[in-house]
Amino acid sequence: MHDLREIxxxxxxxxxFLHASPYGSGHINDTYCAxxxxxxxxxxxxxxxxxxxxxxxxxxxxxxxxxxxxxxxxCLLEKNHPEAYRRTLTCIPALDGKSYARDAAGNYWxxxxxxxxxxxxxTIDNTTQAYQAAxxxxxxxxxxxxxxxxxxHETIPHFHxxxxxxxxxxxxxxxxxHSRAYEVAKEIxxxxxxxxxxxxxxxxxxxxxxxxxxTHNDTKLNNILLDEITAEGVCVIDLDTxxxxxxxxxxxxxxxxxxxLLGENSSDLSTMDVRIDIFTAxxxxxxxxxxFLNSTEKEHLAFAGKLxxxxxxxxxxxxxxxxxxxxxxxxxxxxILRCRNQFALVQALERxxxxxxxxxxxxxxxxx
Numbered sequence: 001m002h003d004l005r006e007i008x009x010x011x012x013x014x015x016x017f018l019h020a021s022p023y024g025s026g027h028i029n030d031t032y033c034a035x036x037x038x039x040x041x042x043x044x045x046x047x048x049x050x051x052x053x054x055x056x057x058x059x060x061x062x063x064x065x066x067x068x069x070x071x072x073x074x075c076l077l078e079k080n081h082p083e084a085y086r087r088t089l090t091c092i093p094a095l096d097g098k099s100y101a102r103d104a105a106g107n108y109w110x111x112x113x114x115x116x117x118x119x120x121x122x123t124i125d126n127t128t129q130a131y132q133a134a135x136x137x138x139x140x141x142x143x144x145x146x147x148x149x150x151x152x153h154e155t156i157p158h159f160h161x162x163x164x165x166x167x168x169x170x171x172x173x174x175x176x177x178h179s180r181a182y183e184v185a186k187e188i189x190x191x192x193x194x195x196x197x198x199x200x201x202x203x204x205x206x207x208x209x210x211x212x213x214x215t216h217n218d219t220k221l222n223n224i225l226l227d228e229i230t231a232e233g234v235c236v237i238d239l240d241t242x243x244x245x246x247x248x249x250x251x252x253x254x255x256x257x258x259x260x261l262l263g264e265n266s267s268d269l270s271t272m273d274v275r276i277d278i279f280t281a282x283x284x285x286x287x288x289x290x291x292f293l294n295s296t297e298k299e300h301l302a303f304a305g306k307l308x309x310x311x312x313x314x315x316x317x318x319x320x321x322x323x324x325x326x327x328x329x330x331x332x333x334x335x336i337l338r339c340r341n342q343f344a345l346v347q348a349l350e351r352x353x354x355x356x357x358x359x360x361x362x363x364x365x366x367x368x
Contacts, residue, residue: 002107004032007047010101011111012093014038020047025122025222026238028054028328033114044114045092049107050100054326055240058108060153062100065110065239066091067152068214072143086115087235088143118225118234124258128231129221130281134254136224136233137216138289141247144214145292152214152243159217159241160249162198162311166191169314172321180321184336187317190343194310201248201300201307209296215245219253247297248304251286255305256312258282260345267337269344274352276359279305283363298364302356306349313342 004020015038023033023046030049035042050058069089076084092111094101100110124130158164173181173188204210216223216236223238259282261273283301287293319326320335329335349356 002030002032002049002103004034004047007101007103007109008034008036010094010103010109012095013045013111015043018042024120028326029240044116046112046114048110048112050110050240052108055155057153057155058100061155061240062091062098062108062110064152064155064242065089066099067147067149068144068239068242071147072140075143075146083234089115089235089237089239115225115235117228119228120222120225120237122222123263124221124278127277127281129226130258130278131285132226132231132233133221133224133258134251134282134285135289136226136236136285137219137250137254138286138291139233140216140236141213141250141290142292144242147214154243155241156243159243160245160308160311161202162307162314163202165311165314165318166195166198169318169321172318176321178321178323180336184317184321184339187313187336187339187343191310191314191317194346197307197310201246201304204296204300205246210246210248210300211294212244213247213292214242215247215250217241217243217245217249217253219250219257221254221257247290247293248300249308251282251290251301252304252306252308253312254282254286255279255349256309256342256345259305260341260348262341262344264338264341265334266341269341272341272344272348274345274348274356276352276355279356280359280363283360287363287367298360302353302360305356306346306353309342309345309349313339313346316342 005017008017013036015036018035018037020032020034024031028051032047034045034047036045052058055061069091072088073084076087081087089112091099100108102108121129218238218241224233225235225237227234259274259279261275316335316339324335327335
């Protein structure tokens with residue numbers, strides 16, 4: 001627990017700090033919800049410590065976030081959206097006017113107004129939530145598609161370059177710095193059987209068949225806030241990895257998070273399957289929100305779900321081999337169990353791939 005009262009003094013809050021407590025379920029940053037009193041009312045803010053080991057250039061990261069949020073707000077205001085300030089994050093300035101502050105220990109902090117009357121979900125319970133989440137991420141890409149100026153910084157270079165993720169995994173396996181390689185031979189073999197697929201989207205990007213876009217790159221379902229009453233997608237959050245990317249990575253990561261029948265930390269994987277109704281709702285929402293997609297992007301939407309699931313499994317496996325340096329864990333075996341969970345979902349998606357591709361083609365044709 002950091003001293004949030006001291007952190008609050010780094011920002012131009014113009015309100016009296018009352019208390020704060022840890023908030024959310026993120027793996028990377030430390031997040032707190034703080035309550036303040038201002039002009040006789042109680043208001044809440046989010047204070048977040050940026051993990052500068054994962055994101056070694058917080059200044060560049062925050063420059064990206066400033067540009068994206070300010071542009072999104074300008075677009076919403078231009079359209080006279082009645083909830084413009086609720087539909088995008090707003091950076092509260094530090095005392096020096098920057099969008100971030102550093103504490104005495106060298107930690108980087110940022111502050112956002114708390115977006116009230118919303119909630120996020122770690123798992124999607126119904127098709128309405130799935131549609132709204134996917135539409136929200138697609139609409140976020142629409143808002144950022146008109147951003148001009150210099151290219152955004154890559155906060156984690158090659159973040160979704162699955163071919164490079166495979167290279168990192170094999171390097172970690174060969175180095176075996178924590179003497180765990182003997183445990184994961186079966187998982188390595190699983191990956192190598194699918195190694196040629198890791199280059200597919202990278203090659204499409206390099207050939208120009210798929211354009212580079214500004215994307216979120218971490219479209220977990222708890223990274224979009226839904227209205228508590230209407231379940232409408234309100235605001236995309238956790239913008240640390242918003243940078244140049246590929247639309248397929250964003251949709252694929254939504255599929256990875258939303259469609260599995262079992263949760264990410266399930267250990268009995270014998271009943272792993274794909275929730276087809278949730279996949280269909282995600283597809284409908286994303287196609288309605290991201291209306292800029294070209295034919296090649298649409299053609300590979302179902303495959304993207306499999307690829308991003310494979311990639312995430314490789315990332316968990318790499319982190320396990322390297323001593324659990326990236327993802328927060330609650331038990332020594334958690335990362336390898338997460339990896340096996342992802343690989344079980346890959347197999348389920350493979351069994352269902354013809355069906356998923358047929359659904360995608362039907363949904364695309366409905367909108368043509």
